[in-house]
Amino acid sequence: MIMNKRFSTLLAAALVAGGLSTNVMAADIATTDLKDGQFIHLSTATGGTTYLTMDAKGDFSTVDASDWSGKINSLLGSLWQVKLIPHTTQAGTTYTYSFTNRLSGQLLSVKLQSDVDGGGRSENITANEKGGNTEWAYAAGNALYAIKGDTVFTIGTSGSALTFGATKATAAQSNTTMYLGDVSASAVTLKASDFNALVKANAGRLFFTDENVSSTEKNVLTANKWEAVAAKIKSDGSDFDAAGSEVLYLTNGKEYKNRLNDAMDAATKTQKEYLLVDYNFYDPSKEFNVLKADTIAVEPASATVANFANRTKIAKHHPATAAFTVTYYIPNDSMVIAPAYVQTSIPVATTLEAMHTALPTEGKIDAVKTVVDYLKAGVTLFSTQDKATDFSEGTKFTEAKKFTEAGASGSAKTGQDLIDAVKKAIKEITYSKDAAEKKKQEAYVAKVNAYLTALNGLVITTVSTNSAAALVSTSAIKDGANYADGLNSLTVAAVSPAKQVVIRKLSNTKVLTIGQITSTTETHGNLIATIKTSDKDATIGGDATIAEGLYYVIDAEKEESAGVANKYYGLYFDESPVNAADYVAKAQAFNPYAQFVVSKAAGVDKGNYTIENRATADAKWQGVTNVVDKDNNVFAINGDTIQLVAADDVDADNAYIGFKYITTNDAKNNKFTITSAADVLAGQTIVMVKDSSLKIAEGEMLFTLTPSEETEYGVNEDLINVSYTIYNDADSTYLVKKDGNYRFIHESNIAPADITKFYMIVVDTDSTYVLADGLDDATKMVISTQYKTISAMDLDERNDMFIVKPQSAPASYKSLPKHVRIQAINGDYAAVNAKNQAIAVREGDLKADAYDNLDFIFWLDTAHYENAAPYTYYITKGVKATEEVAASRLYMWNSVDSADVKDANKELPYIYGAGANRVMFRTASIMAQDTLLVPTMDAAAKIDTVSIAAKPAGSADGLKHNVKAGVKNFQFSFEFASKDADNEYNIVCQNNNGKNYVHNINGVLAMGPKEDAVVVNVLDVTPEDEAATGNETINAEGVKVIAANGGVQIIGAQGKKVVITNILGQTVANTVLSSDNATIAAPQGVVVVAIEGEDAVKAIVK
Incomplete structure (x- = not known):
């Protein structure tokens, strides 16, 4: 493995705190040697190599010491920063301690609470405890302890958990399972997973906390976000190799399409940019090479790659120039990045391009710069042709008449013309009279002349058929130790002596480059670059202070990867099960899936938070939290950059947000419409087609929605959702999911357990809903706008919203029981005559028995209200004391089933005019909602019971005929006479026989069809009349x-x-x-x- 030779001498000087051991074993530390802020291990034995560790969430475990390569999170989790807390006593100053975990930023926190008789815990402690004790005493051999009252509480280690003891005592109790141990000072060679774990907290960013480049220069390491890719490469850098040395490639994620594939026969390869040392410069000493992000000939791999060498012929950078080793130093939390290879040959075309790029910006003369840029464009055009039809092999740049004045493809100018234009511009320069500025201009001209010299002899050597660039050479730059003419593969060699990323101070600027540092005193003119994963003084925990509570969370990550904008930047996170995008455009107070609960981790007052989705209770972000923009509440956590917005507009007392909620009573008392919320389908409702499947169509369909039991959910289980069965009253069918799709099934053909329950999930607004048959591994209703059919689609498919609301205007009059007057629009009032017949009269009518105001007052009593459309009533009136009737009230009655029986005495005739049966009143009382007790007209007969269904044997009354009608002949509704009418109704009997509308025929109320039915107003009564009724x-x-x-x-x-x-x-x-x-x-x-x-x-x- 390629190692940086600097480390052995530098460790003891600049990067190592005094007194740290250099071996793996954690030597015990006496409390007198502890320093405030020092990192230690909490080991399980004296001089032990097994340490107590904590993960980012605060869970405990243990880890065995190692070189930590590939185990960086285990290392950081085993590090505890000690804070010394002084206490002044008569004997002097003593100390207690707090321990902050390096990985999680949480203080070691345990509640001093026992749950067994005699003290202690029934189970070991597996996770940090929020709100626990964080201040501990320590005595060698007694682990950590705290004294509270007359009890000593002790914690130690056992397996991957903490033991807990509680003893009635005032002194430390023996517990030999936890010791304070020193940390190792050995450098950690990072693997790709280690590097990525270290930079995750700040989304891949690196920071220079000491020396850095000048403000006029770009630091490629701090300007990008990095991810490490592991690779294995041969010792000479000539190819990747499974048996080679392990190196890291650092990519910024920026991608390029259409590169050559491994077989070099098609442009199908996607390449990324990598950090590399750019050796493509006309500088034989190869010193002060710039670091940049660019593509390389072959993507990093851990095995041999086809055509590795051939592909370097046509590339600007050899893959090995992007190979690095990265080592990490625990004491000051920094890393050293060292290049593994130096390129020993340079492609000519890229050297010429680099020379132009390197022309000074200070002292430039615009007239010269213009023509130099034209010349450079011509050179680039000359060396990037891949067809012999443009430039054949052997073509000289100075003779090729293929350019315009601006260096573009054309036929007016030769390359020499472009060169002469630069020389002419130089001759015509009028230099500045300011000496300093003139010096800069002369320096600029000198670099331009050097560029012109480098172009001498520029010629096409080969026109490649599978390259994007022609192969060229010049008189000065040819194949040799430093340059390749494109005919040969690029070559590399191991860096020797070892170099690393440094800051180099030039005459008037600081630049980022690579250089040699052998010790703090032997820096070879370079400045040490302290590279860290945070710009904070200490990377332990985080520096964010956030008030616990409810928030919206905005994606504040501006770039998805280097140079690639994050398309979700500025959007709000949403974890709704029906939102595949996981984002919404704005805050939604009605949507708990777009709200998050922020809480501090155990044992911290800042810097470590858990951010849980309010509805799912999933911890989307958890761990170390740092400030990015304090003024705008922007933070870095778990590698993401987020913005928190206080959800002050959320009604914290409303547990039902997020779902359609209908109270049980409202569900009983209303019917509902379910219509599309789409503009092109607005108002269209769900209907059934012939095969029982669903579509959307014009018209109104009314549904009965029956809610399920309420279910608690969410972070604090303080939210409630409800699902509903959907019943179509018109044809007695339920909406169900069957055989993978939705359809209507008749209630007689489905068991109650098989009826689908639908969640109505709020989406987009607080009144539009997605209808889903579950919240996990379920489907939802989606409409085909072309065919208007409804299908069952997965929850992560596109959404179709519906509007679910009660029938917009009730089809009938709706009221609680009360007194009313019923007045026809011609001014007549409904009343009851002496024969208990319904009539229409006015005050003062009938001189012998004039009607007064109180005769027009009736009592509306609820007949049917559950899922009622229309709402039905018993229309009743008090029985006068003079009437010899046992029952207490008169009930309005449709006498249709008695009309065919003629009363011989004509005392109670049922027929009026040409066959219209009268509206009558007869005595009755309510036995139950759908059952009346109806007395007969003579004392010998018994009381009849009239129920919903007529009794087969009939019922005898005083007229000796069968009362065949059920209770619906006593039930009436007030249906709107027209859509535009206000308080104008038809009185409708609920027997639905086609002649169930009340008519006013010359002052007699009788039944008939809807046509010409009487139109009435339902009027409230005055408090005085209310009292006068005696009710x-x-x-x-x-x-x-x-x-x-x-x-x-x-x-x-x-x-x-x-x-x-x-x-x-x-x-x-x-x-x-x-x-x-x-x-x-x-x-x-x-x-x-x-x-x-x-x-x-x-x-x-x-």
């Missing part, structure tokens, strides 16, 4: 129930139990009254008040 104040044998604002007042029920429930049957109060006049709080709306020993009554709380 709000209920007397029961001396007990009075009065509805009040925010509660119910109960008089005369002291000592009795009272239960109050809402209309859903949920108990809101259950108590025994201690007062004869008590007020109980209750929610707004209708409540049922049940008093011990009394009938239950309803009250309306305001």
